[in-house]
Amino acid sequence: MGRFRVTVPKILTVSYCNMKNRNYIVQSMIGAAMLFLAASCKKEDVLQEKLNSDNGLSVTTTTTGRQFTLVPDAYGRLLIDNSAKTYLPGDIINLKGTFKAVQVVNLSGSASAPITIRNLAGTTVTMGNPAWNGGAYGVACVFWNCHYIRFGGQSGQSQIVISGSTQAAKASYYDLQLGNKTDNIEVSNLTIQYGGNGIVAKTDPVSGDATTVYPNTTMMNLKIHDVLIRYTTNEAMYIGHTATYWDLTANAPYYGATSAMTTGHQYVQPIIWRNVKIYNNKAVDIGLDGIQTAAIDQLEIYNNEVSNWAMQKNSSHNGGILIGGRTTNTNTHDNYVHDGWGELCQFYGSGGSGVTHIIHNNLFRNGALDGVSMRGYSNAIVQFTNNTIAYTMGNSLRINGSTGQTGVQIINANAFIRPHNAVTPIYDKYYIYLEQGAQAKEGTGTLVNAKFPTWLSAKVDASNYYLPLPGSPMGSAGYRKLY
Numbered sequence: 001m002g003r004f005r006v007t008v009p010k011i012l013t014v015s016y017c018n019m020k021n022r023n024y025i026v027q028s029m030i031g032a033a034m035l036f037l038a039a040s041c042k043k044e045d046v047l048q049e050k051l052n053s054d055n056g057l058s059v060t061t062t063t064t065g066r067q068f069t070l071v072p073d074a075y076g077r078l079l080i081d082n083s084a085k086t087y088l089p090g091d092i093i094n095l096k097g098t099f100k101a102v103q104v105v106n107l108s109g110s111a112s113a114p115i116t117i118r119n120l121a122g123t124t125v126t127m128g129n130p131a132w133n134g135g136a137y138g139v140a141c142v143f144w145n146c147h148y149i150r151f152g153g154q155s156g157q158s159q160i161v162i163s164g165s166t167q168a169a170k171a172s173y174y175d176l177q178l179g180n181k182t183d184n185i186e187v188s189n190l191t192i193q194y195g196g197n198g199i200v201a202k203t204d205p206v207s208g209d210a211t212t213v214y215p216n217t218t219m220m221n222l223k224i225h226d227v228l229i230r231y232t233t234n235e236a237m238y239i240g241h242t243a244t245y246w247d248l249t250a251n252a253p254y255y256g257a258t259s260a261m262t263t264g265h266q267y268v269q270p271i272i273w274r275n276v277k278i279y280n281n282k283a284v285d286i287g288l289d290g291i292q293t294a295a296i297d298q299l300e301i302y303n304n305e306v307s308n309w310a311m312q313k314n315s316s317h318n319g320g321i322l323i324g325g326r327t328t329n330t331n332t333h334d335n336y337v338h339d340g341w342g343e344l345c346q347f348y349g350s351g352g353s354g355v356t357h358i359i360h361n362n363l364f365r366n367g368a369l370d371g372v373s374m375r376g377y378s379n380a381i382v383q384f385t386n387n388t389i390a391y392t393m394g395n396s397l398r399i400n401g402s403t404g405q406t407g408v409q410i411i412n413a414n415a416f417i418r419p420h421n422a423v424t425p426i427y428d429k430y431y432i433y434l435e436q437g438a439q440a441k442e443g444t445g446t447l448v449n450a451k452f453p454t455w456l457s458a459k460v461d462a463s464n465y466y467l468p469l470p471g472s473p474m475g476s477a478g479y480r481k482l483y
Contacts, residue, residue, distance in 0.1 A: 063090040063091075063092065063113065063116075064088055064089075064090035064091050064113070066088070066090075066091045066092070067091070067092045067093075067094060068087070068091065068092070068093050068094065069093075069094040069095075069096055069120055070093060070094070070095055070096070071095075071096050071097045072097050072098065072099045072100070075100065076098065076099055076100035076101070076129075077099065077100055077101045077102075077103075077137070078095075078099055078101070078102045078103070079103045079104075079105065080093065080102075080103070080104045080105065080107060081103075081105040081106060082105070082106045082107040082108070083105070083106045087107060087115055088115075089108070089109040089110040089112075089113035089114070089115060089148065090109065090110075090113035090114075090115070091109075091115050091116075092115075092116045092118070093115065093116065093117045093118075094118060094119065094120040094121070095117065095118070095119055095120065095125045095160075096119070096120040096123050096125065097123075097125065098125075098126045099125070099126065099127045099128075099140075099141075100127075100128065100129040100137065100140075101127075101128075101129065101137040101139065101140060101141075102127055102140070102141045102142070103139075103141075103142050103144065104117070104141075104142065104143045104144065104146055104149075105144045105145060105146070106144070106145050106146070107143070107146045107147075107149065108146060108147040108148055108149075109147070109148035109149060110148050111148060111184070113148075114148040114149055114150050114184070114186075115148065115149055115150070116149075116150045116151075117149065117150070117151045118150075118151070118152060118153060118154050118160075119153050119154055119159045119160050121154060123159075124158065124159050124160075124161065125153075125159065125160045125161070126160075126161050126162075126163065127140045127141050127160070127161070127162045127163070128140030128141075128162050128163040128164050128165075128175065128194075128195065129164075129165065130163055130164065130165060130166045130167075130194060131165070131166075131167065132164075132165040132167060132169070132170075132173055133165065133167035133168060133169045134169045134172070138165075138172055138173050138174065139173065139174040139175075139177050140162045140163070140164055140173075140174070140175050140176065140195065141162060141175070141176050141177070142174070142176075142177040142178075142179060143177070143178050143179070143182045143185065144179055144180045144182065145180045145181055145182060146178075146182045146185065147182065147183055147184045147185070148184045148185075149182075149184070149185045149186070150185075150186045150188075151185065151186070151187050151188075152186070152187060152188035152189035152190055152226075153188075153189035153190060154189070155189065156189060157189055157190060157191045157226065157227065157228045158191060159189065160189065160190050160191070161190070161191045161192075161193070162175045162176055162190060162191070162192045162193070162195075163175075163193050163194050163195075164192075164193070164194040164195015164196065164232070165194065165195050165196070166194050170194065170195055170196055170233050171196045171233045171234060172196055173195040173196045173197075174195065174196060174197050174200050175192045175193075175194075175195040175196075175197065175198050175199065175232070176190075176192060176198065176199045176200070177199075177200045177201075178199070178200065178201040178202075178222070179200070179201075179202070179203060179204075180203055180212075181203050181211065181212070181217060181219060181271070182201075182203075182219070183219035183220050183221060183222065183273070184220055184221045184222075185221075185222060185223075186222075186223040186224075186225075187199065187222075187223065187224045187225075187227065188223070188224070188225045188226045188227065189226050189227070190227045190228070191227075191228045191229075191230075192227060192228070192229045192230075192232075192236075193229070193230045193231045193232070194231050194232065194233075195232055195233065196232065196233045196234045197232060197234045197235050197238050198229040198232045198235065198236040198237055198238075198283070198286075199224060199227070199229070199236070199237045199238065199239070200238045201222060201224075201237075201238070201239045201240070201273070202238065202239070202240055202241040202270070202271075202295075203217075203219065203241070203270065203271050204241070204246070204270065205246040205248060205268050205270055205271075207248040207249075207251070207266070212271065213246075213268040213269060213270065213271065214268075214269045214270060214271045214272050214295075215269075217271050218271065218272055218273075218274050219271055219272070219273045219274070220273075220274050220275060221274075221275050221276075222239070222273055222275070222276045222277070223276075223277045223278075224237065224239070224277075224278045224279075224281060225277070225278070225279045225280045225281060226280045226281065227281045227282075228281070228282050228284075229281065229282070229283045229284075229286070230283070230284045230285050230286075231285050231286075232286055232287060233287040233288075233312075234287055234288045234317075235286065235287075235288045235289045235290070235292045235317070236283035236286045236289070236290050236291060236306070236309070237278065237281075237283070237290070237291045237292060237293075238289075238292050239273070239276065239278065239291070239292065239293045239294070239296070240272070240273050240276075240293050240294040240295040240296045240324065240326075240327075241270035241271065241272075241294060241295045242292075242294040242295070242324055242325065243255070243270055244269070244325060244326065245258075245261075245267045245268065245269055246267065246268050246269070246270055247261075247262070247265050247266070247267055248265075248266040248267070248268060249262075249264070249265035249266050250262075250265060254267060269326075270295060271295070272295040272296060272297060272326060273295065273296040273297070273299075274296070274297045274298055275297075275298045276293070276296050276298070276299045276300070277300045277301075277302075278291060278293075278299075278300070278301045278302075278304065279300070279301070279302045279303050279304065280303050280304070281304045281305075282304070282305045282306075283304070283305070283306045283307075283309065284305075284306075284307050284308055285307075285308050285311065286306075286308065286309040286310070286311065287309075287310075287311050287312045288309070288310060288312060288314060288317035288318070289309065289310070289317050289318065289319045289320075289322050289342075290306035290309040290319065290320045290321060290322075290337070290340070291304060291306060291320075291321045291322065292319065292322040292324060293322060293323060293324050293327060294324030294325050294326055294327060294348075295324070295325070295326040295327065296326075296327050296328075296330075297327070297328045297329055298328075298329045299323070299327055299329070299330040299331070300330075300331045300332075300333075301321060301323075301330075301331070301332045301333075301335065302331070302332070302333045302334045302335060303334045303335065303483045304321070304335045304336075305335070305336045305337075305338075306320045306321060306335070306336075306337045306338075306340070307337070307338050307339050307340060308339055308340055309340040309341070309342060310340050310341040310342030311341065313341050317342075318340075318341065318342025318343055318369065319342060319343055319345065319346035320337035320340055320342060320343065320344045320345055320364070320367070321335060321337055321344075321345045321346075322345075322346045322348070323345075323346065323347045323348065323349050323357070323359075324348050324349075325348045325349075325350070325377065326350060327348070327349040327350065328349065328350055328351075328352060328355045328357075329355055329356055329357070330349055330356075330357045330358065331357075331358045331360070332345070332358065332359045332360070332362065333358065333359070333360040333361050333362065334360075334361050334362065334481075334482055334483055335362045335363075336362070336363045336465070337362065337363070337364050337365075338363070338364070338365045338366050339365075339366045340366075340367060340368070341367075341368045341369075342367065342368065342369060343367060343369045343370050343371065343372065343373050344364035344365070344367040344371050344372055344389065344392075345359065345362070345364055345371075345372045345373075346372075346373050346374075346375075347359070347372070347373070347374040347375070347376055347380075347382060348375055348376055348377070348403075349376050349377070349380050349382075350376065350377045350378045350380055351376065351377070351378040351379040351380035351381060351404075351405075351407070352378055352379075355380070355381075356381075356383070357376075357380055357381065357382045357383065358382070358383045358385075359372070359382055359383070359384050359385075359387060360383070360384075360385045360386055360387065361385070361386045361387065361479055361480065361482065362387045362388075362479060363387070363388050363390075363465055363466060363479040363481075364387060364388065364389045364390070365388070365389070365390040365391050365466065366390070366391045366392075367391075367392050367393065367394075368393050369392070369393060369394050370392060370394035370395045370396075370397075370398045370433075371389040371390075371392040371394070371395065371396045371397060371398075371419070372384075372387070372389060372396070372397045372398070373397075373398045373399075373400070374397075374398070374399045374400065374405055374409070374438075375399075375400045375402065375403055375405060376403065376404065376405035377403050377404045377405065378404050379404055379405065379406060379407045380404070380405050380407070381407045381408070381409060381410070382405075382409050382410070383410045383412075384397070384409060384410065384411050384412070384414065385410070385411075385412045385413055385414065385447075386412070386413045386414065386477065386478060386479065386480070387414045387415075387478070387479060388414070388415040388417065388466050388478040388479035389414065389415070389416050389417070389419075390415070390416075390417035390418055390455070390458075390462075390466055391417070391418050391455070392418070392419050392420070392421075393420070393421050394419070394420065395419055395420070395429075395430050395431070395432075395433040396416035396417075396419045396430065396431045396432065397411070397414075397416065397431065397432050397433065398433040398435070399432070399433070399434050399435070399438040399440060400435050400436050400438055401434075401435070401436040401437035401438035401439075402435075402436035402437070405438060406437040406438060406439065407439065408439045408440065408441050409438070409439065409440040409441070410440075410441060410443075411432060411440045411441065411442050411443070411449060412442070412443030412447040412449070413443055413446070413447045413448070413449065413476065413477045413478070414449045414450070414477060414478060415449070415450045415452070415458065415460075415466070415474050415477045415478030415479070416431040416432070416449060416450070416451045416452070417452045417454075417455060417458045417460070417466070418452065418453065418454055418455050418458075419431055419453075422453060422454050422455075424453075426453040428451070431449070431451045432449075446475075446476060448475075448477065449477060450473065450474045450475060450477040450478060452473075452474075457473075458472065458473075458474055459471060459472035459473065459474070460472060460474060460478075465479065465481045466478065466479060467480070467481075
């Protein structure tokens, strides 16, 4: 789930991914931004245009009627630093041209009047530097300390295309970064390709800055939808901070017990997100995890398609959809995850009073390992209902209680088809494998789980989302395509 990999802002970066090379002082970012501003602003072309009401984003909001069109400087770069409040809530910023790097700093709209950043009508915007092989500007587009922003193409996924590095250092390159407490942001209608990580949305703790740690700050409201992500070296999406704790003294993540923390070191927890929705996206040909999430309360992931992920065949980074550590109140539904080397879905969420986790009506098929695995914390309880898991090389569903997910899991009306590569004999435990104190309660009657050792015995249409054929014994169990 990416628990052992550290990612930091890449305005100034080097070509390697190890932790020692990522120990940058975050405050230096603003200094670099001001230098970038001096180079960029001279070339910005500010124009007025007729308001285009079809902006391709989902919320109807107040606008000022003001529009600005910005172009890259002579080096292909653009900085939008709104420290002087040039851009007001409700403004529209149109981008035009080919940008090697776009940096947006200190830009804030409001809840009723977000600032929209989009392509100029009738044009296609490209961002990123496929030739990047280390050094500065290791990110195609970054939002830094920004709030109430809508970013995306005016229609479809082809009007803003972000293309990352294709060079040896590509794993260190961010395509789109939402950093330094950036929140209340909607990202949509993009194509993101190549580079290291497709979308990174997290804030690293900074020594001496109490606003960069939880619970002092919570990042609110993130929407990511209608985005195509492909060919990334690392994760398609890296949403939320994966570190359980952050050692400010060593500037490194910490995942161990509090009793084993180093004496004299200062430990904090990274900021969590609250209210995150990830929907209508497609991730294909991905090096590590597909959609990876962590440190989020109120997370909904739905109607996404993830295929051919974990191309690196790294056993620590192989989830199609990953519900990571420090997640609470999650709802993962109506997704289609198929044909990848790794596990189709992984759950590491946390329990607690009033916390719910739902995994409902997903189609998980053709994985090279276990189908769905759970290893949650703090007695997390998952309602696992009406999913289809088919064609796995390992177990259909595996639940491990070693980290605290020992309560009774609710497993109702699922279809488990052809576990363990259909190698006979197929034992009942291959459908729902419990270990290390894990428990599960299976439904009865109309909620019974349908279990089939082979595809033929299930009598389903594999070419039509495993819909039951006439006479199928699957009954009402399993996935049904609703979107």
